[in-house]
Amino acid sequence: MEGLEVTVLIGLTILVGTMLAPRVRLALPLVLVILGLLLGFVPQLREIQLPPETVLLLFLPVMLFWESLTTSLRSIRRDFRYILPMSTLLVVASAFAVAGIGLLFGMPWETALILGAAVAPPDATAVAALGRLLPTRMFMKLKAESLTNDGTALVLYAIAISLALGGNVTPLSVTMSVLTSYVGGIAAGVVVAALGYLLLRRTSSTIVINVTLLLIPFSAFLLAEIVHASGVLAVVVAGLIVAYVSPRVTTASSRRQVAAAWPFGVFLLNGALFVLIGLEVQFVAHEISAAAIGRLVLITLAVWMTLLVVRYLFQVMNAPFQRRNPARPSRGARARSMAVSTVAGMRGAVSLAIALSVPAASATEGEIAGRDEIVFVTAGVILLSLLVQGPLLPAIVRWARFPVDHAEDEEYELAERTISGAALAALDDLAVEHGVGQEIRDKVRAEGYQMLEFSNARALAREQAIVDAEAQALDVMLDEPDPLGRGSIPETGDSGADAAPTTVRMPDATRIVDDQDGTEGEVRTLQMLATSVDVDVMQRSPLLRHEEHTRLKLALLDRKREVLLGLRRDGTVDDLVVRRISARLDLEQVRLQGIEDYD
Numbered sequence: 375m376e377g378l379e380v381t382v383l384i385g386l387t388i389l390v391g392t393m394l395a396p397r398v399r400l401a402l403p404l405v406l407v408i409l410g411l412l413l414g415f416v417p418q419l420r421e422i423q424l425p426p427e428t429v430l431l432l433f434l435p436v437m438l439f440w441e442s443l444t445t446s447l448r449s450i451r452r453d454f455r456y457i458l459p460m461s462t463l464l465v466v467a468s469a470f471a472v473a474g475i476g477l478l479f480g481m482p483w484e485t486a487l488i489l490g491a492a493v494a495p496p497d498a499t500a501v502a503a504l505g506r507l508l509p510t511r512m513f514m515k516l517k518a519e520s521l522t523n524d525g526t527a528l529v530l531y532a533i534a535i536s537l538a539l540g541g542n543v544t545p546l547s548v549t550m551s552v553l554t555s556y557v558g559g560i561a562a563g564v565v566v567a568a569l570g571y572l573l574l575r576r577t578s579s580t581i582v583i584n585v586t587l588l589l590i591p592f593s594a595f596l597l598a599e600i601v602h603a604s605g606v607l608a609v610v611v612a613g614l615i616v617a618y619v620s621p622r623v624t625t626a627s628s629r630r631q632v633a634a635a636w637p638f639g640v641f642l643l644n645g646a647l648f649v650l651i652g653l654e655v656q657f658v659a660h661e662i663s664a665a666a667i668g669r670l671v672l673i674t675l676a677v678w679m680t681l682l683v684v685r686y687l688f689q690v691m692n693a694p695f696q697r698r699n700p701a702r703p704s705r706g707a708r709a710r711s712m713a714v715s716t717v718a719g720m721r722g723a724v725s726l727a728i729a730l731s732v733p734a735a736s737a738t739e740g741e742i743a744g745r746d747e748i749v750f751v752t753a754g755v756i757l758l759s760l761l762v763q764g765p766l767l768p769a770i771v772r773w774a775r776f777p778v779d780h781a782e783d784e785e786y787e788l789a790e791r792t793i794s795g796a797a798l799a800a801l802d803d804l805a806v807e808h809g810v811g812q813e814i815r816d817k818v819r820a821e822g823y824q825m826l827e828f829s830n831a832r833a834l835a836r837e838q839a840i841v842d843a844e845a846q847a848l849d850v851m852l853d854e855p856d857p858l859g860r861g862s863i864p865e866t867g868d869s870g871a872d873a874a875p876t877t878v879r880m881p882d883a884t885r886i887v888d889d890q891d892g893t894e895g896e897v898r899t900l901q902m903l904a905t906s907v908d909v910d911v912m913q914r915s916p917l918l919r920h921e922e923h924t925r926l927k928l929a930l931l932d933r934k935r936e937v938l939l940g941l942r943r944d945g946t947v948d949d950l951v952v953r954r955i956s957a958r959l960d961l962e963q964v965r966l967q968g969i970e971d972y973d
Contacts, residue, residue, distance in 0.1 A: 380422055383413075383419070384645075384646050384649050384650070385642075387406065387409050387410070387413065387645075387649050388406065388642065388645035388646065388649065390409065391405040391406045391409050391645065391649075392645075400765065401764055401765075402645070403500065403644070403648045403760060403764065404760055404761060404764050404765065406645055406648035406649050406652070407648050407649075407651055407652045407757065407760050407761065408652065408761075409649060409652065410648065410649040410650065410651060410652020410653045410655075410656075411652040411653075411655060411656060412652075413649070413652065413653060413656075414652060414653045414655065414656020414657065415656065419653065420653060420656050420657050420660060421657070422650070422653050423654070423657070425730075426727040426728070426730040426731035427731070429647070429723050429724070429726070429727035430605075430724075430727050430731070431595065433643050433646075433647060433723065434595075434606065434609075434723075434724065434727075435591035435592050435594070435595045435605070435609050436591060436639065436640065436643060437498070437499050437640055437643055437644065438498060438521060438591065438606060438609045438610055438613065439590065439591035439609050439612070439613045440613075440636050440637070440640045441498050441499075441502055441517065441521060441613070442521060442609070442610045442612075442613025442614050442616075442617060443613050443616065443617045443620075443636075444617075444950075444953070445514065445517055445518060445521065445613075445614065445617070445949075446514050446948050446949045446950050447614060447617070447618060447949050448942075448945060448948050448949055449511065449514035449515065449518065449948070449949075450514075450518050450614075453511070453514075453515045453518070455695065455696055456515055456692070456696055457515060457518045457519050457522070459688075459692055459695075460515075460519045460523070460688075460689075460692070461518075461519045461520075461522040461523040461526060462523070462526050463688070464494075464523075464684075464685065464688045465494045465495055465523045465526040465527055465530070466494075466526065466530065467684055467688055468490065468493075468494040468680075468681055468684050468685070469487065469490030469491050469494040469527070469530050470487075470490060471490070471680050471681075471684045472486070472489055472490035472493055472494065472677050472680055472681065473486040473487045473489070473490040474486075475673070475676050475677055475680050476489055476490070476673065476677075478676075479669065479672070479673045479676070481673075481744060481747065482743060482744060483537075484534060484537045484538035485538065485743060485744035485747065485748060487530070487533075487534040487537065488531065488534040488535065488538065488729075488732060488748055489677070489729075489747075489748045489751055489752065490530070490534075491527050491528075491530035491531040491533075491534050491728065492527070492531065492725050492726075492728040492729040492748060492752045493677060493681060493721055493725050493751070493752055493755045494523075494526075494527050494530070494681075495520070495523040495524050495526065495527040495721075495724065495725065496516070496519065496520045496523065496718075496719040496720060496721060496722075497520060497720060497721055497722025497723060497724050497725065498517065498520035498521050498524075498722075498724075499644050499647065499722050499723060499724075500520075500720040500721065500722035500723075500759070500760065501513075501516050501517055501520045501718065501719075501720065502517060507767060507768055507771050508714065508718060508771065509776050509779055510779060510781075510782055510950075511779070512711065512714065512715060512718075515715075516715060516718055516719070521606075521610045522606075522607060522610060524604075524606040524724050525555055525556065525559060525604035525606045525607040527724075527728065528555070528604060528606065528728070529551055529552055529555045529604070531728050532551065533548060533551065535732070538743075554601070554602055554603055555602075555603050555604040555607070556603075556604060556607060557603070558598060558601045558602065558603025558604070558608075559598050559603040559604030559605065559606070559607030559608045559611070560607060560608070560611050561601075561603070562594055562597040562598040562601065562603055562605075562608035562611075562612075563594050563598075563607065563608040563609065563610065563611025563612040563613075563615070564611060564612075564615065565597065566590055566593045566594040566597060566608070566612050567590065567594070567611070567612040567615035567616055567619075568615075569593075570586055570587070570589075570590045570612070570616060571615075571616075571619055571623060573586055574586055574620075574623040574624060575622075575623045578625055580625060580627045580628040580631055580970050583624050583625065583628040584628055584631055584632060584635075587616065587624075587632065590612050590613075590616060591609045591612065591613065594608040594609050594611075594612040595608060595609050617949070618949075621935065621939060621952075621956060622939070626959070626960035626963040626964055626967075627960075627964055627967075627969070627970045629956070629957075629960050630957075630960050630961065630964055633957060633960075647722070647723040648723075648760075650723075651722075651723060651726060651753070651756055651757070651760075652757075654726060654730075654749075654753055655753040655754070655756075655757055658746065658749050658750045658753050659750070661746060662746060662747075662750055666747075670747060670750050670751060670754070671754070673747075673751050674750070674751045674754030674755060674758070675758075677751055677755055678754075678755050678758045678759070681719075681721075681755070682716055682717075682719075685715070685716045685719050686712055686713065686716045689712040689715060689716070690712065693708065693712075707774075710773065710774040710775070711774060711776075713770060713774065714767075714770050714771055714774050714776075717763050717766055717767050717770045718763070718767060719759075719763075720759040720760060720763050720764065721752075721755055721756045721759045722756060722759075722760075723756075725752050725755070725756055726749075726752055726753060726756055728752075729748050729749045729752035729753070730749060732745045732748060732749075778840075780836075780840070782948065782950065782951060783836060785946070785947045785948055785951045786947075786951050786954060786955070787829060787832065787833040787836070788946070788947065789938060789941055789946075789947045789951055789952070789955055790829040790955065791826065791829045791830065791833075792937060792941060793933075793934040793937045793938050793941075793955070794822060794825050794826040794829060794934070795826065796933060796934070796937040797822055797930045797933050797934050797937075798819065798822045798823070798826065800930075800933050801815065801818065801819055801822065801926075801930065802815070804926060804929040804930060804933065805818075805926055807929070808922075808925045808926060808929055809922075809925075810922045810923075810925060810926045811922060813919070814919060814922045814923050814926060815926070817923065818923065818926050818927060818930070822930070924966050924967075927962075927966055928963065928966060928967070931959050931962060931963050931966075934959060935956070935959060938952055938955055938956065938959075939952070
């Protein structure tokens with residue numbers, strides 16, 4: 375099929391899946407994989423191939439960079455002792471365990487090790503798409519692990535390819551390969567992020583900023599490939615650095631554009647990958663002889679179960695080395711948490727890309743034996759993880775009975791109150807600095823107090839909701855109504871004749887009347903000051919007051935951002951909380967300044 379036809383077909387499949395997923399109550403990635411499998415029954419569609427270089431060099435940098443931008447640095451620092459062994463030692467243990475299973479089923483050692491390297495790492499895109507049901511801290515730990523474990527898997531893959539082609543692999547060469555991959559990848563990410571920072575701080579153009587952000591992941595991946603290091607790790611490091619410095623070197627308009635464009639682009643890439651995985655499974659299944667399919671299905675099931683068992687056992691053995699928590703959960707709670715983490719570790723497109731890249735990596739010296747078996751088993755493991763672990767994950771999370779974590783909400787409310795209070799404290803000084811009159815100063819102060827009261831009221835409402843939920847749960851447990859219940863609010867409005875009209879008075883002689891009879895309210899005597907010939911426009915123009923109001927509000931927004939970034943630097947609030955509040959501040963700034971003209 376032509377490229378345009380394939381693009382339209384995949385786009386229509388994503389559209390149908392997006393519309394169908396809520397109706398069948400399944401996660402969108404699962405629906406897209408199923409649709410890809412169904413499309414694979416058409417022989418012409420089955421020929422659509424997923425080039426491994428497309429995933430590794432085009433799809434992967436964009437998706438990993440966006441996941442890095444939306445990852446909590448504080449979570450990575452806090453749980454580094456968990457993330458490091460899970461993204462390195464567990465990948466190695468999983469790869470060799472899978473290689474052992476392959477040997478039991480008669481695979482050559484080199485082929486079995488390549489298979490192990492392909493299926494060992496959980497995929498960041500699959501985790502991001504299906505892991506939103508998890509508690510925030512567990513989701514961030516799994517996400518950080520998935521962002522970095524691909525580098526370990528690719529090193530193992532390179533070693534296995536070298537063994538399969540008869541290369542001389544020694545402990546020294548393996549150590550140098552690992553060091554080059556990790557150190558070189560980190561260095562490449564730091565260098566590209568530093569160059570991007572130097573460019574971003576010298577421009578305020580939205581287009582220049584966003585083109586720079588788009589080039590950073592590809593440049594980091596390219597530089598790492600040039601020095602034979604981990605491109606995956608380079609993209610992740612660059613993304614984490616950019617996420618930390620971007621509030622100081624980008625503009626509100628550029629950040630709003632990023633927040634709108636990148637999630638949509640990543641959504642399309644993810645959707646296309648899941649559809650293509652379904653098609654690839656069908657293609658591989660039809661390429662294998664019927665006599666061999668039964669044996670390969672058994673290998674696939676054995677490999678999939680081995681990955682789950684190894685992941686759970688590794689967490690059990692790794693638990694004593696984790697940081698001690700004063701409020702350490704019970705042994706049963708830890709076991710349930712490990713079970714959830716085990717089910718949440720799903721494989722995705724990276725594993726399939728590694729498997730498909732086997733002949734390309736060895737084309738100069740002959741094809742590796744068992745390539746079709748590697749691709750079939752890898753595709754089967756991906757399919758089982760998406761279609762079995764994916765639907766099973768919500769039930770496992772409910773079974774685990776995780777306590778409700780309100781830490782993010784509490785940090786959000788704390789940050790909102792802190793930045794609002796700091797802005798009010800600095801209001802008079804900022805007004806003097808920007809030449810703002812008393813009238814506008816009082817108006818902005820009133821708005822600030824309103825926002826502060828709203829933040830306090832929202833915090834109290836959330837705490838009251840928690841108390842009410844606990845009381846309701848206790849009532850259900852006791853099967854008794856609450857004797858102190860507030861009762862229902864009396865219904866009003868049944869007789870429209872008794873309802874008195876409500877009058878809302880607005881500034882500038884505006885009056886809105888609502889007769890509460892379903893009719894539209896009447897707006898009367900709205901007048902604009904600037905249209906009156908009796909007013910000195912230069913003295914009392916609304917334009918001048920609006921300009922003063924805008925200057926003061928923008929200065930207060932800068933003050934709020936400064937305090938917010940200080941809270942992040944001190945570790946008081948999480949990066950995700952800072953991102954949520956920054957998005958609201960950016961929207962307010964864009965509303966004040968207007969939308970930038972990109973022509």
